[in-house]
Amino acid sequence: MPSPLNLPAGTLAHLPPLSRLAVRLADLVVTWEGRQRSRKQLLRLDARLLRDVGLDGSVARNESAKPFWRD
Secondary structure, three states: OOOOOOOOOOHHHHOOHHHHHHHHHHHHHHHHHHHHHHHHHHHHOOHHHHHHOOOOHHHHHHHHHOOOOOO
16 A cells, blocks of 8 residues: 555655654554544445445455454
8 A cells, every 4th residue: 555645755765763753653643544434434335335346245344344453
C-alpha cells in the first residue's frame, strides 16, 4: 500500500533521524485510521452493494473483523 502522505521519493532523506521517525509514525497512524474507517464502512453496505463490488457478506465480515494493524 502506498504511503497516504504521498511524499515524493527522497523527501525524508534530508531530515534528522528523529524527524524521519516522526513522519513515518504519522504515516503509519494515517494508514491504520484509513483501514479502520474503511472496514467500518464495509460493514454498512447491504448485499446489493457488496455484490456490486464483488464481495459477499461473509468476506465483508471477515475483512471488517481484522484489526486495524493488519493489511
